[in-house]
Amino acid sequence: MDDRESLGALFEEHRPRLRAVAYRLLGSAGDADDAVQEAWLRLSRNGTDGVDNVAAWLTTVVGRVSLNMLRARKARREDPLDPAPGRPGPLADAAAFAETRTAPAERPAADDPEEAAVLADSVGLAMLVVLDTLSPAERLAFVLHDMFAVPFDEIGPLLERSPAAARQLASRARRRVKGAPAVPETDLARRRRVVEAFLAAARTGDFEALVGLLDPDVVLHADGEIVPGGRPVVRVGRDAVARGAVLASVRSRFAEPALVDGSVGLVTAPGGRLYCVLAFTVVGDRVTAIEVIGAPERLRGLEIAVLDA
Structure with missing residues (x-):
């Protein structure tokens, strides 16, 4: 097995977690696939020399790429509630995320809306909706810490903030996610x-x-x-x-x-x-x-x- 094949096999071990992280951060099948693909490209270019924890390194890459995509999306105000003419609708977007077992250098083949619905259910539709109301920094801090147990010591540098500031972002997001009942x-x-x-x-x-x-x-x-x-x-x-x-x-x-x-x-x-x-x-x-x-x-x-x- 050559080096690229070894890296491919290593990446496949981490792909499910990376896709889960990206999907929760981005809420979009296509964007999540792009973030995971970027992680593979960086791994294939750089290898694992000097990387003590491959899982943490890949999660950091996906987190940083996703954060940039969230910020760009917010700046462009490009996330309409309804698809524009000619743009795939939400079900097609979910279907695009259905296939989970592909070669590292390939984009997923998406043709199974049933499997996509199961994936969305595993996250929680209401959770995805609420996450869309958070700022990019709040979303990253909350998702990585509360959903994937990434320590704030690792989240802070991603946001160019201190671990304490990252903790505050996650706490603020947590309050938004849980809300406050208006009735007993x-x-x-x-x-x-x-x-x-x-x-x-x-x-x-x-x-x-x-x-x-x-x-x-x-x-x-x-x-x-x-x-x-x-x-x-x-x-x-x-x-x-x-x-x-x-x-x-x-x-x-x-x-x-x-x-x-x-x-x-x-x-x-x-x-x-x-x-x-x-x-x-x-x-x-x-x-x-x-x-x-x-x-x-x-x-x-x-x-x-x-x-x-």
Whole structure:
């Protein structure tokens, strides 16, 4: 086995972790693949001479590349909520990240959206959405420390800050990720049970279960941005709302409970890219109103956090 083959075999041992780090940092399949590919190119050029810990060195490379990409993305304001004409949509982006076993010098072949959905689920759709609200430095500090146990002594130099400053960034990000409930814990738990039951029924297309969760006079408002034709929609009555939820059962696959402005709602995020948010009004054990928010300016004004497991 020549040196390049040896390096390739070594890189393959670390590829799954590197891709996991890059995906959580960047939230984009294509960008994550680019960051991992750059790590391979640097390893293949430089080898391992003088490298005491290959895993740490590769993680640092991926972290630094990802940080630069996040900063460039923020500066260009290039991360639209909806794909531009001709640009692959979120599901295609997730599919591009599906293949995980490729030769080091090759870009992944992406054609398995089922596997991509499993990958997104392993991260948590709500988590990916919340990470997008963090600054690049906060995101790097939180992801590397809280998700991959990288010490702050290694994170600080990546950010050109002290370990103590990196710790503060991670702490601030952690507070954003967890959020602050706007209702008592008992009320939050009750609302969560109702919303999770609604999601389960919507995913399976269980019309009767949906009707049982909805108030007879429930009202649903949906922004025009997520409706064919582009006009806002209003549905009144549990039968009409339940029928709409059944029709949206495929979309429900990409939904997950989250804390929305301090209460329990649903975020819909194919491939981890925020598409819309469902805000629920729950009285007793029944849903009395649903607000389907898809307008970009309204989505940017929401405070979204991850619910505790």
